[in-house]
Amino acid sequence: MPAAVLGGTGLYNIPGLTVKETIVKTPYGDALVFVGQGADDDIVFLTRHGPTHGIPPHKINYRANIKALAQLGVKRIIANYAVGGINAAIPPLGLAQLSDFVDFTTGRESTFYDGDPALGGVQHAEMSQPYCPALSDKLHELAPDFGLSLFRDAVYATFNGPRFETPAEIRMMRLLGCDVVGMTGAQEVVLARELGMTVGAVALSINWAAGIQRSLEIVYDGLPALREKVLALSVAVLRATTDDDCEPAKLH
Template structure:
């Protein structure tokens, strides 16, 4: 493992089932020190551009969702120059019409987490009430949607992600409530990751991979093995999609993400 020297403009955060940096050319592992702990990631080339890859749950899915060091992960990516993040997430479907195997480009979230650090700003630098009108960067989502159309990959262009604390799966009663609140999919990792990315003035988009129906929708009991089997079937599509987005990207950010902290002075360069 080496000390970081290379800068990267793009970052990929791999969720459940997406652990290896094999989507990058000549990936090299680096250790990055942050105020929240050390982070291990890989940096390599993808479509002629320098890209960082980070497995959210660590090597071999060793870290459960409520224990992920989200602040360290986002800080580490920002410290090496990453401005745009493409993330994956395994989710359950809240609707019978949204079948396992579907891909959803989420655009909103509802937060049901309970005990996670949710901000970089604890008062020392002032209180920041970050705007969440467009939590998942609309410009970057547009690029992902365009790439999906180009590749013929079926992608639901919007959806609301309900984030729960985990690591347990949800009860049927909770699922009925989440659906009634307007949720489309349920996962355990998007919050606070998306919020922290916004606080660092980074563009962030998530492609959610539906692995199963939530409890009470399907008559079959949910198992982690079921999640993994469906996930693996989708990994190739998501890899191809991210390839296309990064290849087509000019790197120009015309969205409001680089100005999210205008009240404190922009961090973005």
């Protein structure tokens, strides 16, 4: 069965990797995916913001994206996120493995189970372990092979965007135990879990969150090379694990 890497623009830019653009039609709309070719045909890549980064976080069709992966037979996902660092241990160009999230988004389609009997009626996905421990452990195990080190068990705060957060919002997130902040993480994990998929996630800090410095500055130097390493790590983790290593969420 194929596995998937889910991330931002330039996601599939691995040297030597050949992909084929494929449109997957779903009940929630079409999704563009990139299917690996040749020796990489076991990996599917999806860029949540579109190939030209033209879709803002609050307008991403999360349901179409995740449903498309499910229709392709995907059971395991490694998600990559660009984030702001809240925890002092995750500075710009620092990496973190995610273990939990807090969702402060509004107005987004965040479930497949909205009451329609034809689509499963009403179901409630258990989120005691939003992210797969086996995928998380494998991220740490293989990270040194790529010259990487990850902060363990970070909590991801999800805001609507596309604006950045205020210093007061970041102070609130720190009090709640959040380590990083972004705009896309929560919906993807919930929807994937609803459809029986499991997720591991790497957060890549590209700036300090609001209020930590006088003004927000995104770090670009060294970012492309680091993203490439994170992507290669993601593929390696998927190849070093199997669907049986992870436990799907229970639906109640």
